[in-house]
Amino acid sequence: MNFACWMDPPFFDINDNRTQQFLVTLESIRVAYSPVHRYISILLCVFGLFANSVHIWVLTRPQMRDSAVHTVLTCIAMADMGTMISYSIYITRYEFFKRADGYTYGWSMFLKLHVVFSIGLHAISLYLVVLMAYIRYMAIKARYTKWMMPQLACVMSAIVAICIFLLCIPTYLLHSANRVLAENGEAKDPPKYVVTFSEDFIDNHCALLKMNLWLTGIFLKVVPCILLLGFTFALLKKLRENSKKRSALLHISDDKRSDRITYMLLLMLAVFLTTELPQGFLAIFNAIFTSHFHGMVYMNIADFLDLFSLVNCYVGFIVFVTTGSKYRETLMTLLPFLKY
Numbered sequence: 001m002n003f004a005c006w007m008d009p010p011f012f013d014i015n016d017n018r019t020q021q022f023l024v025t026l027e028s029i030r031v032a033y034s035p036v037h038r039y040i041s042i043l044l045c046v047f048g049l050f051a052n053s054v055h056i057w058v059l060t061r062p063q064m065r066d067s068a069v070h071t072v073l074t075c076i077a078m079a080d081m082g083t084m085i086s087y088s089i090y091i092t093r094y095e096f097f098k099r100a101d102g103y104t105y106g107w108s109m110f111l112k113l114h115v116v117f118s119i120g121l122h123a124i125s126l127y128l129v130v131l132m133a134y135i136r137y138m139a140i141k142a143r144y145t146k147w148m149m150p151q152l153a154c155v156m157s158a159i160v161a162i163c164i165f166l167l168c169i170p171t172y173l174l175h176s177a178n179r180v181l182a183e184n185g186e187a188k189d190p191p192k193y194v195v196t197f198s199e200d201f202i203d204n205h206c207a208l209l210k211m212n213l214w215l216t217g218i219f220l221k222v223v224p225c226i227l228l229l230g231f232t233f234a235l236l237k238k239l240r241e242n243s244k245k246r247s248a249l250l251h252i253s254d255d256k257r258s259d260r261i262t263y264m265l266l267l268m269l270a271v272f273l274t275t276e277l278p279q280g281f282l283a284i285f286n287a288i289f290t291s292h293f294h295g296m297v298y299m300n301i302a303d304f305l306d307l308f309s310l311v312n313c314y315v316g317f318i319v320f321v322t323t324g325s326k327y328r329e330t331l332m333t334l335l336p337f338l339k340y
Helices: 017-059 068-096 105-141 150-167 169-174 199-249 253-288 290-312 315-323 325-334
Strands: 175-179 193-197
Touching: 017 068, 017 290, 017 315, 017 325, 068 105, 068 150, 068 290, 068 315, 105 150, 105 169, 105 175, 105 193, 105 199, 105 253, 105 290, 150 169, 150 199, 169 175, 169 199, 193 199, 199 253, 199 290, 253 290, 253 315, 315 325
Parallel strands: none
Antiparallel strands: 175 193
């Protein structure tokens, strides 16, 4: 999608030799990685769908589903599976069976929806991790709180999903399916379409495009990252306070188990922050320096950002299967052959 947003502040001095070398290197990396991206992505999707299916299976067992945190984890796994299903269809149709002359109207509509799903479902996962951190914080703060109720966690997860998809409506409208013209200027028969940015969003110096980039960048990337950072420090502070209380009162088992759960969540928060915080800054640069940054940087690293999103879909399963003793015990009862 080539376009120019006039009056954009420059991100680079494109006449500078070092800048040119950097951009050439960035494009070379993209060109080198691009041919293998589809194979890595489809493998991540296949194994990720299996891992998250097992994850949901374990978390919905009777001995596991009485926890609000487990309810939110189940919703995260469902969102991650949605991301991987959409991406696997996209990568199969648009990479393995790519067409240079355009696609049917139905496939063009799928591509528009895929953009919304990939952004929306990933943002839902991110906000649900924030919700999970908040629930854990409230549980530590007050041993008995309404936030520990699975029913409330389910309702809050649904509200998060609805709000995120409402925020994604402009992203759907941003993209337009345009009919491909033949060399003589007439429409092809049968008709073929390509998806581009809508003219309405590029008019007036890309005003609507920039508004959408700010909307998605701030509310779907930066805000959840700030919240994750805040809850990470808050949980660490509570853990330190609990440790001091135990030292003073010699209070043990339940609190230690509670701390283990909190440490597992902190590990999840750390992974999400490591992968998402840089993307938050990229989103801001994308909105401010649209012409330079979007075309010259963002599009060259888009495959790597997609890769991070797919890897994040594994986080919940890997963290809990490696650190959660109750989780592993439940998994062993469901898959007894793993004992041998």
